[in-house]
Amino acid sequence: MSGAKAISLHVAVIILLFALNFLLPEYHHGVLARVMVFAVFAMGYALLFGYAGLLSLGHSMFFAAGMYGAALPVLHLGWSAPLAFVAGIAAGTALSLLIALLALRTTGVAFMIVTMMFAQVFYLAIIYFSPWTRGDEGFALDRQARIVDLGGNLVDLTNPTARYMIALLLFTIALFTMLRVVTSPFGRVLVAIRENEERTRMLGYNTFANKLVAVVVSGTVCAAAGAAYALLFGFAGAGFASVQYSILPLLWSLLGGAATTLGPALGALFMYYLVDITSGYTSAYLLFVGILLMLLVLFFPKGILGTARDRWARWLP
């Protein structure tokens, strides 16, 4: 029963986003497409942070691995967008596996610091190899490279509607993948690890292996978001590998509810529009952002949907 409610809610969110494509003015089209891609990034992050209880400050490297893994082959090798997208995801998967094998030797604060240091190395590597990556300035992808041939039909990724729909498709796949993962036995084991790792091991679970899979799935989803960002918005830059882009998904997850499937997306939407609207009125918009965030922490300590689940809707996944 609660499973049916959860699926209905998720389907309703997708239908709403689909309908908004026909209702919203063009400006919000672009914003929502971007928010949906960032929401995928946040969902990938929240799988590790919210469900497995592993606080990483290095997820910008997975996003950037996807971004550069997709954009560099387009720029230097002339690959098609779909192939580049797969390459971006593969780059994120490989990197997250390597990082997981090294970083999971640590726990708690040490894990946070180690992931941050690896991300910093990744960021500096992008700067160091600037003849190929164009460093801090980044690079734009040609429009021609962003026209995709899908069985004879040409899809132009620079077209706002096509971009919106592809972002929605990615968001839908990521959302239902997350829902499937967190309600699976694997998802329950992750929550058990978050609650008490030693106890989980005592109950017969290989906690290292489960955490390893969680990091790889999380990194892969974040890389998919990075690859999609590069191809949909035609840009890759070192700024996306900076520590700021590791903190943002943490903030989005905390705001929306880290251990919920929809919370990270809600957090990304909320933050994006909060900055967008307040910056239109004042240059001191961060002050308003800060006050609103404080109010949220006071009244929604587990994030918007996390608190809602505690108080009103226990069935929320």
Next chain:
Amino acid sequence: MSDALTITGLDCFYGEVQVLREFALDLRRGEVLCLLGRNGAGKTTALKAIMGLVPAHAGSIKLGDVELTDLPAYQVPKAGVAYVPQGRRLFSEMTVAENLDIGLMTRGKGAATREAVLELFPVLRERLKQRSGTLSGGEQQMLAMARALCVEPDVLLLDEPTEGLMPSMIARIRETVARLRERGVSTILVEQRVDAVLPVADRVAFIENGRNREIVDVQRLRDDPHLVRRYVGVG
């Protein structure tokens, strides 16, 4: 009765400090064996060593023919040993049902096992959707035992299960241990209080300074109160 679990010559350390010294024990099939001893005697360490949570520097722990010291800690429950630690340690954010599911998934058990466990703890059936952190102390202890039993263990390790519980709950825990014995489960029970042990144990092992000094039938313990005084300090 043949032995369900055999420990021989077990040495364990916490850093430089030796906690178990040539520890030896045999647990027969379907019996309740109680470990009695003062604080710091090594009772809990013995249970943790069986679970692989404290490494064995020397000695052997055999579950039937399986050498447990060769296994990583997470494989021990799969081999058939379940542990209910002191302080229950539930997943407090999870519901009762979710806690049980985590136990069931360890060895791929299903609805039949769940039913058998809930039969032992009917009060949990009414609380399935309740978050486990909101249960009373006695109910939490029952859930901790129920979750451990979801792996259908051959050997159950209980570390002070009656600690801090009211008498009616203590009686129910004892009753459950007795019913598990009828089902063929072998149990090692760690307790500090003799009165909690007498009604349910078959044998009692006295632990002192990390050594198993003596194992006696519970009847002998009833007949000779000096034994308890000698090893535990109270009569």
